[in-house]
Structure formats: C-alpha cells, structure tokens
Amino acid sequence: MSKVLVLNASYEPLNITTWRRAVVLLLKGKAEQVEHNGKYIYSGFPLPTVIRLRHYVRVPYKEIPLTRKNLLHRDGYSCQYCGYSGDSLTLDHVIPRSRGGGDSWENIVTACVRCNVKKGNRTPKEASMPLSIVPQKPYSGLYFEVTKHVKNGLNQEWRKYVIGM
Template sequence: MTGAIPKLLKLSAGGLPVAWIDWQRAVCLYMEDKVLWEAGEQEIVIRGGINRATGQQTLFNMSSIIAVNDRSRIWESGGTFALTRRRLYARDRGLCLYCGTHLSESSMTMDHVKPRAQRGHHCWENVVSSCRACNQKKGCRTPEAASMPLLAVPYAPNVAEMLILSGRHVMTDQMDYLERFLDLNKVA
C-alpha cells in the first residue's frame, strides 16, 4: 500500500461494526492476540525497519476488517450515537435541510423541527442542520406553519451509518460490510 494507511474497521466478537481504529492500535490488538477473526478482503501491509541479522524488511499484514472481543455496548442501546453538531453536520451532508444551501460546519445551526418552545425534543428525529437565515425565518414555528418544507426526514443514524459518515477513506470491502447494517426502510 502506498500513501496514508487507511483506518481499520473494528467489529465486536459478534460481527457488529463498532469503530474505526488506526493501524497502531490494530497492531497492538494483533500482538496481544485479541483479534478473533478477520473479515476484510483487502490486506493492509505495514512496512517496518530492516532486520540487522537477516537484512530483511519487517512486514506486518493485517485485514482491513477485524473482530475483537469488544466491550462496546452501543448496539445494545439501540445502536445510536449522542447528537452532536459534528455528527448532525455529517448526517445532513453539510446542507441546510430547508433551502439546500451547502454549509460549513461552523456556519451551520441546529434547528428543532418541532420547536422546543412547543415541547419539541432535542433528539435526532427532531433536529436538522439549517443555515442561519432559514433558522431565523422559521423561528418558533413548525416547518408547515412557516411554509418551509424539509428536504429530508430527520432520523437517528445507527452505528454503521455513523461509521460510513465519519470515514474519510472507506475501503471497498469495509463499505460492503457496513452496508449490510443500513436500515433500508428509512427515508432520508
């Protein structure tokens, strides 16, 4: 492999996606004999130094997807992440869900579809990214009352969706694996 070494997809022992890990952490898991099985078709090769005795370069091969004995309970809690600005920005792909304007993360505002003043909750299903102009125009009204229909229905992304959204260089086999966990019944 040339260039930057991609992140590895870490799975729970049961095969559920849990997190992205860097190659250093993955090597530690291999060396501690904590990798239970591999699922990736693509191999990542880490090139080390030259062995003085043999003159050979040290090579370490690992799979792009590894399962470990993980204590993560994220799937037991419904498989959703806490709502943060960065995660909302990723879910909504940097768009204002009212006018479609492409936003920078710093200029994005979080809008409550059903305003908190009307007992709307601060949760994934009730928050969308918005430009400041649309947020102010909508005010403390619902999109229907403000005549501002949403471009997409807000939803709570599961772990696999968040990993896809947060992965910068997702390898083909990793994407194929994560796509198995997408909720195809969602409208977004």
C-alpha cells in the same frame, strides 16, 4: 498508514483501530482477516482493512450526546431545507420550542440562516418547507467515525458492515 474496522464475532462494527493493533490481534489468533486492500505488510501477509474477533465481546450501550457537532455530522453539514452547505449553518427545531418541541435527535436539524429565519415559529408543513430527510437518532457513535472514513473515499469495503449506509 491506514485504519482498520474491528467487527465483533457477530459481524457488527465494534471499533476502529490502527493497522498495527489489528496485525497484533491477527498474529495472536484473537481475530481473523475479513477484508484487505491489496497492500502487503510483507510477502503473503496482506494489510487488513476489516478484521473480525473470534470471540464475542459484550459492549454496553453508550448514549450518543446531542451536540451541535454531532447534529452537523448527522445532517452532512448542509441545510435540511434547501441543501446549502457552508459555514453559516444553525440548528432549527422542527417543532418550535414555543409550541412544545424539545431538544431531541428527532426534532433538531441543521439549517442555513436564511431558511431558519424564513421558517420562523412555524412547522415545516406550515411554512411549505419540506425536510430533505426525516431527522432520527444515529445508530451508534461508531457510525459517525465509520461514515467519515467512507464519505472521504477511504475504506469503501467498510460500507457493507454498517447499517444505513
């Protein structure tokens, strides 16, 4: 059916779970319903889309891996120079590696082959190719999952619980 956003007691996103697990948490009194989509499991019990845990859960910080897949998702599967979105996207170092630029969230963007070749061994300023957005490290791994659901037109009510959306 649908996925449910789980918020910590402090209203920060914690996880995405199934609607069945969310209902169990509600029935056990471990969570409260914050949002629903108008559908009902049975009369008087709406299907939750956002729940909040009653007690705060401490979660250790998890580093988001710098992978091609994560970079493509962060940049919306489009060239950060011209906006092209297609199959032939590459990764481009904003400050080229030959000039001391390293592999980091702030220095790698997605680019089409044409723009990557055109930019070459120069900075965007030297190549007169401004970036559409300034690359930065994502807030959390959960941010990726939530944005997928919201961008697909699902679960628009999740938008107000995620920073930067």
